Amino acid sequence: ILLCILAVFAPAFTMSGIPGSLFLPLASAIGFSMIISFLLSQTFVPVMANWLMKPHAQTHTEATEQKKVGKFDRFRNGFLKFIDKLFMIRKPVTLVYLVGVTSIAALCINTIGRDVFPKVNSSQFQLRMRAAAGTRVERTEEQAKLVLNEIYNIAGKDHVSISSAYVGQHPSLFSINPIYLFTAGPHEAVFQVAFKDNELDLEAFKDQLRDKMHKVLPDVKLSFEPIELTDKVLSQGASTPIEIRVSGKVKKLNEEYALKLVDKLKQTTYLRDVQIAQPVSYPALNVNIDRVRAAQLGVDVTDISRSLVASTSSSRYTEKNNWIDERSGQSYSVQVQVPLDKMRTQNDINEIPLLRNQSRPVLGDVATIYPGTTHGENDNMGAIPYVSVTANISKMDLGTAVKDTRAHIASLGELPRGLFVEQFGMGTVLEDTMGSLQSGLLIAVVVIFLMLAANFQSFKVSFVVLTTVPAVVLGSLLLLFLTGSTLNLQSYMGIIMSVGVSIANAVLLVTNAEQLRLQSSNAIEAAREAASVRLRPIIMTSIAMIAGMLPMAIGHGEGGDQVSPLGRAVIGGLLFSTFAVLVILPMIFAWVQGNASTQSVSLDPEDEQSKFYVAPEHSHS
Incomplete structure (x- = not known):
């Protein structure tokens, strides 16, 4: 049982990329906790049981109470009567289960929604506002204030914890790394807003803001961007x-x-x-240089470009010039730039001189300027x-x-x-993540199958154990669908966890059934007896797991929606798999092992159960 659970999480160590980084810590935690619990169950628990569970003489009252049929015994008797009826039609039941559940599970896994992470109602967002291309930074700032006021009006100013906005393109010497904040020009603004609580429906808020700004500023485009660090990393830029x-x-x-x-x-x-x-379609002025005319006037393209750059923007991007203050030792960037108020019209650009200390020729003498876009x-x-x-x-x-x-x-x-x-972006990450998780689950199932085949020395018995997997997948997907969750990294982890627990329950029942069959040579009676004996442990295991996952599945509190799909997938998988293990698995075992031989397949001559067993010779003195 321990090896089956560990085998489910073993593929996490071979996963690469984002799925491996996210799934490996969970798999490691569960794996080591299972190993420690196994060691304690084999050492500490028996010692404590021997110490605390002292034998004592049974009184007449206790003997009388033991003879009474308890509630669980009545439930067990009813359960046995139910599966006795199913044993009479075990082949149709098995076929309907294998074909029906597998088909429905395959249909669900192809139709259910998929995400990388569960969607949560966050209390913060990042918004990019794009005004018309070429808008001056002053006009962009006015429009950004209108957007900010609408955010306050829709959400309520009392609900806004903090808001931050940056308008225009930051200078090259400004201490902001474009990795964290990037704007394409003076027509863009970036907002970051955090609410005091997450009671506001963020999706509805976004739609309201879009509709309102479309009426107030029809030329402005809005785009909501990831603000959480995890989302930024997963979106890959x-x-x-x-x-x-x-x-x-x-x-x-x-x-x-x-x-x-x-x-x-x-x-x-x-x-x-x-x-x-x-x-x-950014507004631009195209400068068409007449090279023949420029040559006649003794001007080359270098002179023209140097004068044009200094007059329309700055020389900081073309000619690096630093001045060092001798007293403080500080370095200052020195740039040549004509004041913006001196360059207002196209005629001002035509009058830009091209040579040093000379008023002529000017740009209009050697070039034609006309408006365009770029x-x-x-x-x-x-x-x-x-x-x-x-x-x-x-x-x-x-x-x-x-x-x-x-x-x-x-x-x-x-x-x-x-x-x-x-x-x-996220689309490629989604495909890689789902593909990696599906491959990991399939590898885990194959490893468990081979491991069980080695243990039982039978491929048929291993197949019987793995017939619970479709029920796990179907139960998890149905509960995810009913609760409005999607198939994502968290819910996939839940499916894998429930597969491990359900296989452990199946191994518990099948191991007992196979031992009884080898003794009695009756597969039906062996399956019935195993189901009766293992009914309480399997139900208790499932109830304990479901009870532990219930608070997580409810998703109450901040960040609860982020992990709730994991709990829901585990609960749904265990509900269906428990029914399959207790009801369907005995039918499959009785059918598959009905005509199986009780002779051991072992080839070991020292194994007493093997037909090749050779008794040791005893020497007599």
Whole structure:
């Protein structure tokens, strides 16, 4: 039994990536606790039992009470009458169970919602506001204040614990790492808000804020982003659960297909904040240099670019210049920049001088300036530029969203050569996590099967023990579905735990049944007797486990929703598996072992049960 439970958690040591990092601590804790409990049960418990359970003479009253039939004995008798009726139709019952439960479990595992982690009603959020591309930071600040006021109005100012907002693009010398806070330009603002409690329905709050800001600021786009550290790590840099990267050497083609995806994703009712993450139509002034005219005036492109950079932005990005204060030893960055109020119109740019200490030629003499648009943010994967289409999910599981998004990508048809459309972020993490957990569970089942085959010296008996696994999976999935939970990392851990306990119960019953069968040569009587003897231990084991998991399954208190799927999966799996072990397993055992030989299959000549047994010769002096 100990080895079966340990074998269930053994694949955790071979898992890699996120599933391995998250599952290994739980598996290690359970594994070591089981080993310690086994050692205590074989040493400390017998000593204490021998010390405390002293024999004493039985009185007449105690003897009379023992003869009375107790409640559990009446329950046991009723249970035996029930399975006696089932023994008469054991083959149909077995077939219906194996085919029906396995089919329903397979259907449930393919239809239930999937997430990496359980969804919780958090008390904090991060919001990115994108004004129209090219909006000045002053106008962005005004709009950010409107958003902040709406947050206070909807949630109630008394419920807001703290709010923080950053408007515009932080300077290069500002002490903020873009890993923690990134803005693409003066048109963006990032909010972080924490509530005093988690009584507010965050999903409903987000929808209210979206609707209100769409009416007040129709040109402003909102996008809620992960704020929890775990979510940020799992998203692998993606700002939303759904992120699609359209990459290719031709930026216009990337933008074209990204807009097609935006239109398709907006048709999905549960997707929110569908938008292109990068500003692809940022207002710009294009400077077309007449190189012949510039050469005639003795000006080259270096002179033009140096004057243009200093006048429109700053020389800090092109020419590094530091001044050191001799007294304090402090280093200061020195940059050349024309004041912003001196560059207001296109004519001001035309009048920028190009040579030192000379008023002519000016930029207008050698170049033509006309308005246009450009990419406000350039993201590259290696040397290939890409644009990202992002979307949030509302009241839907991540697995369904990833599946529908994949269908939208496929509906684009055959892509032009050199263009790639791929999903990133939580979607890929979900597939890797589920695949790793499924592989781990299958490996655990195979290991247990081989281990039981070596113990019982029979593949058929090992198969009988493992027939409880479909009941565990079905029970866990049904309870998850009824409670509104999804199949995620926590619930998968619960399924694996309940598989270990149910197999331990099955081993307890089958071991006794096989021993009785070898003595009586009657599989039905052996299965019946084993079910009767092991009824109390199996029920007590399941009740103790369910009682221990009940507070976790309720999910009361802050953070309770994060671990409740684990408890629910364990309870559902044990409820179904206990019924299967006590009722269905004896039927399967009686059918499978009905015509089995009682002769030992051992080849050991020193084993007295083996037909190859050789009695030792005794020498006589």
